[in-house]
Amino acid sequence: MSSRPENQAPPEIFYGEGEAEKYTRNTRIMTIQSEMSERALELLALPDDTCSYILDIGCGSGLSGECIEEAGHMWVGIDIAPAMLKVAVERETEGDFILGDMGEGMPFRAGAFDGAISVSALQWLCNRDKTYHKPVKRLYTFFSTLYASLSRGSRAVFQFYPDSSDQVELITSQAMRAGFTGGVLIDYPNSTKAKKFFLVLMTGGNQPLPKALGTEHSEEQTSAIFENKRERLKQIRGSKNAKKTKDWIKDKKEKARRQGKDVRSDSKYTGRKRKVYL
Structure with missing residues (x-):
């Protein structure tokens, strides 16, 4: 069986009490989580000197939420694993928490958030953990409800671990279908350990993607921009x-x-x- 967590058990089972405890004691996990959260916040490109309201999707034990707090923002976290949320509450972070399955949609009012981040959660939606799970449907439900809950002109940034190019295409196609534009950004593309994938989604039309890290002396393409269906058809009809x-x-x-x-x-x-x- 693959060592990837999403291929071992459903998230609410894999992230039980044992895994949740690691997120409070393992300094390596905490450091990596913080670094990826800080990068995701950087890619959100939030206005300077403003307090924004951020949604943390797959918030886990609240490590990414602490990074949001340190950046001066307010946040709400949603996660499917009760054990992880229990740890987050015990750590007395400032955010609010909701127990929920991202594949069933985001339960928030329209335009509620100024941005959203997610660390190591998005790839779980590509699994069929239950017999009635349909990855395409779950991805579209998630992205369409997320799009509605974001203010116009805002962004959502996902750090994720795709297992194939087909999975990247599956994810981005459903994001486009939901109305997002944006692209996939690859930091340190030539490094085995440091390479990180970020899906940068935008609600305000096509915008240039930020430059990937670790590409100063590389000619390799490190991002893939896509347009939503409406923008593509507008060009066709024109x-x-x-x-x-x-x-x-x-x-x-x-x-x-x-x-x-x-x-x-x-x-x-x-x-x-x-x-x-x-």
């Missing part, structure tokens, strides 16, 4: 030959599927220009 393009055809087929119509599956030939024989 072109002279919008109709019959590959994206236009795929959009039409997707709309027909939502209406319950029987539509032929997409393939590498979808939208391909056909030769005209005279």
Whole structure:
């Protein structure tokens, strides 16, 4: 069995009392968690000298919440593991806590937060821990409700551990579908131990991504920018030959599927220009 935590047991089981205790005694875990939280806060690009209201998703024992406090912000944490939240309460951090499954959506009012961060939690949504779990549905439910709970122009930053490029595509496609723009940022891409993936999501339209760390002397591409579906279609429709393009055809087929119509599956030939024989 893989040593990755998400491949061993559901999060509420894996992060039981034993693992929760590590987060109060293991200085290495605490240091790594703090460093990743501080980087996530940096990528949020919050206004200087303002107290923002931050959502900490998968807050665990409250280590990332302490970093939010030290930066001068208020926060609310949500986590699925009761044992981790118990430790967070015992550590007397200043944030409020909610026991909840991110795959079932964010239970907050519209525009409640000025930003959101998450450390080492997002990849869990790609698992099928219960028979009724559908990763695509859970990811979309999470991202769409998160999008609604963020103020316009704000960001959400996720440090996560993807196990494949397909998983990155699965996650980012559902974020796009929910309305976000942004991209994946890779810090220290040439290091085995220091390499870190950050998904930077934006609610205020397309914006340039920050520069990845550890890339000063590297020509390797360390980020992948994506646009949400609305922005992509806007560009398509603005072109002279919008109709019959590959994206236009795929959009039409997707709309027909939502209406319950029987539509032929997409393939590498979808939208391909056909030769005209005279």
